[in-house]
Amino acid sequence: MLKPETIKVLVADDSKTMRDTLAGMLKDFAYEVAQAVDGQDAIDKYREFRPDIILLDMNMPKLDGVRVIEFIRRRLDDQDVLIIMVTSERSQEIKLQAFNAGANDFLNKPFDRAELLARVAVAAKQVRLNNRLRKAFRTIEQEIDLVAELQGKLLPSSSPDIEGVQIHSLYKPSGKASGDYFDHFPIQEGVLRAIVADVSGHGARAAFIMSIVRTLFRTTLTHYLDLEETFDLLNNHLCHIICKEDDFVTILAADIDFQERKLTYINAGHCPGMLKTFDGELMTLSPTASVVGFFEMDYPPRTVELPERADLFLFTDGFYDWEVSPGEFLDFDGFWEVSESLLGNSDNFLEDLMDGMQKLSKIPCRFRDDVSALWMRMEFVREFFFKAKALPDVTRTLAREAMSVLARSIKSESDLYDLDLALTEACANVVDHAYKGDEVGDLEIKLHVDSHHFIVVEVADWGVGFDGVPAEIKKPDPKAESGRGIYIISKLMDEFGIKKQQGKNIVFFRKNIKKELWKVCL
């Protein structure tokens, strides 16, 4: 059996006789006792001794009892120490003042020894109970901390390195553990699975169910299941585990196929996702089925074509549960309006969205619910520009720079070599022929990357210009020391031409690259 904890009592009274009497009585019952001779001393001793109970005289020099109580309760913010007033003061008003200031009990002098000991014993019991409660809360808090820490590890810590794709996420649990879940991982060659889910409720219970959802989703990483099969698996498991409870899960999951430029999604009772093209067209990924974990049902997927450039925004409903002024909350429409105006226009969408919502608020950001969001920018068509003086060493460096950009997207060494050779030939052509005499003009390289389809390269100068492409590009004489550039470009590329545009002479060529030869890094 554990030894009962010692209760510390501070006796504050300006009468030495009274102090000694009280201290003697209490020591007989194994209390640890300290004494204070006036109000100021009571506060000093309180700081040193940290008593569990204070027996406090009302009328003391320097600081009276009511001031001592106020100081301890308000200034030192101790609401736990049990304060028993022991006084000869009979005034009802003084008593009320003491209780209002935070006294717990009141005993008139002269007191009955047995009554005083009984009141101190009640206070000691309360102290022990409080201590046990505090300990229990600490244990629970530690457990929740552990759950929250583990839960944090279940969320993706980094974004996959996919050329032309940016992924940002936001996670703000309302408490420590949360029922929100977001994730993204490669599911097949060239396909990324993105998920945002929300388990009803908060805290450890929601976090536990969230971890089941996450585990089942992550299973599909090693044992491929398409979205429909994945939702069937999730629903069967969750129905089995939680169907007799009130819990349920809403999920919006999408498979983004970078090679086929398609997005397939299932929205099980979740708030709608947003897909917005750079042209401003908004597509809403509305629910396709009901929530998961309630009853058996089908989860048919929907597929949409992805445009050349688009932003995808998936979020949990906690996002619009935002207190804009005391007691007033932002509604879905207000949130949707801000999101729609920023999506496709902001490079730091989630940050800008938070700022935008903050502007609608009269008070600092306050969410009631867990908040998670996933923002993904997909750019399947991108352009890159490089410009330098048309000098041999400079242009070769420029070509290498351009090739390093292409090497981030293309994995075929052979295609990269072909593009490098054609580009170097086009640059050498400008260096050798574009500018007359000692004039050193500019050279510009433009790369047009249409992911998983083709590359178009344009090499431009502002010089005298070339003749058009000859009708027949003949094989060069083996003994010739020059004149093979155009032949090489025409042999290596799928399309080749020369054009004039806005004062520029442009040699352009196009190389089609097979889908499987693009890097998706998935």
Add this chain to the structure above:
Amino acid sequence: MEGLLIEKKDGVVAVVYGGEITLDVTSVMKGEINAATESVDYKNLIMDLSSVSFIDSSGIGFLVSLNSRIRNAGKTFYLFKPSPQVVKTLDLVQMIKYFKIINSDEELAALS
């Protein structure tokens, strides 16, 4: 120049180059090889291209020019172990048959 090594021994000039052969290096290379071979009596010039990572039409033109000059002087020009990148470009312009190519150390030893 950096990456270029020229050795003369027993009637053979061996030129080793590692890097890219493009417009920005060909004229310097040409000058250094000409200077190194001008007053030397040799039978064969062997150009080691095993460490060439990239060659464009200017590089091909340089090899054609070197080949012509050496042939005209009554000597023989060989390409030694051309890298896959060199073979690819030579093949592309259908010049692979135009050069004498040595692909092994045994063939090289047989020359001397």
